[in-house]
Amino acid sequence: MLEVCGLSVSYPEFANAVDGVFFALREGEKVALIGANGAGKTTLLLALAGVLTPSEGNISIDGVKFNKKNIHDARKKIGLVFQNPDDQLFMPNIYEDAAFGPRNFGCSEEETRERVENALCQLGIPQLARRSPLKLSGGEKRLAAISTVLTMRPSYMLFDEPTAFLDPRAKRALAEILSGLPQGKLIATHDLAFAEKICSRVLLLQNGRLTAEGGIDILRNAALLESAGL
Amino acid sequence: MPNIQNSVQNIYTLENLAAGGTVIHRLHPAAKMLSALFFIVTVVSFDRYAVLSLTPFVFYPAVLMALSETPHLMMFKRFFAALPFCLFAGIANVIFERSAAFSLGGLTVSFGTISLITLLFRTYLCVMAVLILIATTPVMEITGQLRRVRVPAIFVTLFEMTYRYTGVLLEEAAFMHTAYSLRGRSQKGIEMRHMGSFVGQLIIRSFDRAERVYAAMKCRGYALREFHARERKFTARDMVFAAMVFSFCVFFRMVSIDAVINALARF
Numbered sequence: 001m002l003e004v005c006g007l008s009v010s011y012p013e014f015a016n017a018v019d020g021v022f023f024a025l026r027e028g029e030k031v032a033l034i035g036a037n038g039a040g041k042t043t044l045l046l047a048l049a050g051v052l053t054p055s056e057g058n059i060s061i062d063g064v065k066f067n068k069k070n071i072h073d074a075r076k077k078i079g080l081v082f083q084n085p086d087d088q089l090f091m092p093n094i095y096e097d098a099a100f101g102p103r104n105f106g107c108s109e110e111e112t113r114e115r116v117e118n119a120l121c122q123l124g125i126p127q128l129a130r131r132s133p134l135k136l137s138g139g140e141k142r143l144a145a146i147s148t149v150l151t152m153r154p155s156y157m158l159f160d161e162p163t164a165f166l167d168p169r170a171k172r173a174l175a176e177i178l179s180g181l182p183q184g185k186l187i188a189t190h191d192l193a194f195a196e197k198i199c200s201r202v203l204l205l206q207n208g209r210l211t212a213e214g215g216i217d218i219l220r221n222a223a224l225l226e227s228a229g230l
Numbered sequence: 231m232p233n234i235q236n237s238v239q240n241i242y243t244l245e246n247l248a249a250g251g252t253v254i255h256r257l258h259p260a261a262k263m264l265s266a267l268f269f270i271v272t273v274v275s276f277d278r279y280a281v282l283s284l285t286p287f288v289f290y291p292a293v294l295m296a297l298s299e300t301p302h303l304m305m306f307k308r309f310f311a312a313l314p315f316c317l318f319a320g321i322a323n324v325i326f327e328r329s330a331a332f333s334l335g336g337l338t339v340s341f342g343t344i345s346l347i348t349l350l351f352r353t354y355l356c357v358m359a360v361l362i363l364i365a366t367t368p369v370m371e372i373t374g375q376l377r378r379v380r381v382p383a384i385f386v387t388l389f390e391m392t393y394r395y396t397g398v399l400l401e402e403a404a405f406m407h408t409a410y411s412l413r414g415r416s417q418k419g420i421e422m423r424h425m426g427s428f429v430g431q432l433i434i435r436s437f438d439r440a441e442r443v444y445a446a447m448k449c450r451g452y453a454l455r456e457f458h459a460r461e462r463k464f465t466a467r468d469m470v471f472a473a474m475v476f477s478f479c480v481f482f483r484m485v486s487i488d489a490v491i492n493a494l495a496r497f
Contacts, residue, residue, distance in 0.1 A: 046445065049449050050448075050449070051445045075450070075451055076451070080446075080449045082442065082445075086401070087439065087442040087443050087445075088446045090394050090398070090443050090446070092242035092245040092246050096245075096368075100450050100452070101450035103370070104450060104452050130246075130249070132242065134401075148450065149450075
């Protein structure tokens with residue numbers, strides 16, 4: 001289980017971008033993280049992935065707390081898919097991008113190849129392996145970005161606005177793919193219909209604080225959403 | 231924008247070639263790096279009038295390009311990028327070294343001209359050796375080898391980052407250029423009075439983007455102290471390749487082609 005206890009994150013110019021957040025994500029669970037622009041969703045995801053250091057609180061997986069010494073192991077268990085796939089795809093082709101993580105974690109070349117082929121097949125994009133990220137459509141880039149995380153075989157996946165830049169058909173395809181992935185998922189999104197389709201639980205973030213947590217009925221509570229700027 | 235995107239693509243074309251599976255691609259990166267280094271040192275060690283002595287060295291790029299199925303024309307085009315620099319350096323020799331070396335059909339060839347030709351030839355050989363190395367060895371393997379031979383990690387990381395972020399910088403420039411062209415008065419580039427703010431914005435945006443890319447790299451295990459390079463065994467095949475290149479270089483460094491030609495002419 002991924003547990004977040006009293007997590008706060010501050011920027012030099014913005015204290016408590018995330019402010020005392022508590023929640024847990026079980027293996028295989030799909031949770032939506034909703035909130036207005038600037039609510040702290042991306043900051044929270046970056047802290048969970050070990051990119052930002054919390055100013056207070058802690059994050060643990062299966063009872064083991066994250067710290068500077070075990071951050072490398074923690075990153076094997078948590079994969080983050082960025083909002084903009086262009087940030088995630090920096091290698092000359094998709095194969096190399098998907099192989100980047102396993103190689104850094106010390107996988108052999110054979111294992112890396114097997115992981116990449118499996119991930120690309122799982123997402124239905126084996127034909128993109130040797131294609132340059134520069135030549136892909138928005139939907140293809142999104143799937144390629146997901147493949148770069150899947151190859152690390154994480155227990156939990158974090159998605160930052162996964163439907164950004166996607167047309168309705170690509171959104172439907174993505175919803176189907178995400179529903180089929182066995183990992184625990186935390187999906188930060190503005191797309192409430194998408195969240196309702198995939199997730200069983202919702203976290204509402206407002207000015208860095210978790211103001212509501214519960215089932216998907218939160219997504220139908222117009223007054224609550226309105227007050228949260230959604 | 232398509233021009234800048236093509237430039238980004240061109241940067242990574244050689245790296246795409248490195249994903250090939252020919253006999254040269256399969257060699258250990260250390261064997262290829264040492265061979266290229268030894269070849270370059272040998273070529274550079276020749277006298278500046280030794281055009282003929284350098285001639286046999288053309289076999290190195292020719293054979294490697296054939297074996298690695300690297301497109302000759304593409305490599306040759308890349309060599310032209312280095313041409314102006316050595317041409318500029320060598321042209322001074324033609325001006326200052328005017329003493330006649332020999333006459334050919336009434337045309338006097340000066341020592342300066344010979345040294346210019348030698349310089350161009352030498353540059354061609356060295357640039358091709360490096361291009362072939364990059365076209366047959368993934369950059370990550372090259373940097374992995376540099377780490378193994380204890381090149382300071384900060385330099386290797388700096389090299390990797392510079393290489394990766396060149397594409398990021400060009401992409402940002404492409405986006406900004408498109409936005410500018412759509413609202414600009416002229417379709418021909420950026421006006422000089424806007425250049426300052428354009429470049430300033432480009433640096434800020436690239437910095438921002440580079441931070442996000444670096445975050446994505448860190449999330450996938452990239453870290454300065456915890457780098458896991460792929461281990462590969464140095465096999466007999468790698469040894470044979472390196473030995474062949476060393477022997478070839480040593481042999482043609484020792485044997486003077488000029489003397490051989492003179493001897494043949496006398497015979």
